[in-house]
Amino acid sequence: MTTPRSVLIIDDDPDFAQAVGGLLASSGYEVMTASNGRDGLDLAKKAQPDLILLDVMMTERTEGFFTLQQIRRVPALQHTPVIVVSSIYTDQPVFRVNPDAGWLPASLFLPKPVDPARLLQEAARLIGELAQTKADQRHVGSVTR
């Protein structure tokens, strides 16, 4: 029996967290939630989830961007896949900085409202890639020891 993969949802919208959390739980993921960046960071450090879903506009409209920087400063979380899920581009149309242009240290940006099928597909892909990377590292370690 394998340990269920864990997903941390950092979002101040309880409806979103409940809906997406339910979707992920029904697909076999263990789900944790936090309603702001600070709590989310603390929980991420403790639980070291396999995937993080991160909102941007929470207590402040750029909070998620700052939280993402803090997540990446934690050595154990540097390679944890993060999907930024936000409506900032529709809410702040002046902010036209392409999230895929390499400035955002996230694995993926998905606009809200999120497509459930796409979310599940990307979650499985990113978690699978992380697991493969860890397995490769273990293999290299055992060869070089």
Add this chain to the structure above:
Amino acid sequence: MKILKTPKKHLDLFASVLPAFGEVYAPVRRGRGYAFDRPALWSEVHMDYPRTILPPRKLFLPPRELMFHFDPTRGYRSLLEEAATPRVLFGVHAYDIYGLNILDRVFAQGPYRDPYYMARRQNTIIIGVDVDPDEGHFARSMNADFVDKGFDLFLSDLGDHWLILVGTSRGDDIVVKSGSLFEEPSADDFDEYKRRSTSRRAAYRTQVEMGDLPEILEMEYHSQVWEELGAKCLSCGSCSMVCPTCYCFDVADEAALGSRAGSRVRTWDSCLFKTHALVAGGENFRHTRASRIKFRFYHKQRGFVAEYGRPSCVGCGRCAASCPAGIDITTVIKMIRGQADAHGDRTTPASNPAREPVPAAPGAHLVHPTAGV
């Protein structure tokens, strides 16, 4: 130079893009003061801070710096690469940028170039911002209230907008990346900038006359003022620690007992410390507090002028704000000029009783850029 503007309400969005260029450091509250640190939220950043406790120097010459490791079995391992980590220093006042420009002369342009300093300097983007001077600032007197180099972007307050001077191609890269947030300024914006620039300059209430200070220091080398200051000074070194341009450091090799492996470490030093001029054999060239505080003033206001053409003081006011004995550099300059007594009260030049003949080249050894290293 490219000039743009952005609404103030968009600054948080602009700041969100900056991590693409490096770790962002900005002025945030720390205790009763402000410090350049990494904000956890944009709301922690204060664009209207008066001055930080420590100057940006701490990010280029860290208070304690591991330089390299050595080990007989593993060899030499440099930590220079870590010094090259990209960073963005956001919200730096003009006088602090001026301070970095002065440090550049010593560590990046002089005969003894420091690779650690240069790596940090080259990999740090500087974004400046205007300051409304308070009673402690006298940067206007030091010609450090405005900078024309040393920054990548500089933000000037226009009320609802920031006017943005693009100082380098690196600054232009940032602008290009976050282009939608910027607008072309209008003629009215330029008029508003000029109006605010004039009023900001007029707002410097504390002023000191620097014109012939090196010459007056030459005349006052044996002044009783130094003894008065020495009696007051606690030699705590606070003024050096908070100074944007003090750069003395100490170097030590640290190794565990019984081990031949270790690390080379350099730490901030201060010419106010009793051991600063202590050499092998026990001789101390400046064993009195008066001689040490005099050295500090001569190095900054006279020696540096001879070596680099300007004093190394930028008028930030940190030394006066941090001195537990209440020694204020602006008062000291007035005392030396015979314009004030130790309490800052106005007096006449005749009140200095200890005028003695001036030595031919007093303290000539003080001007070397590595003095105290």
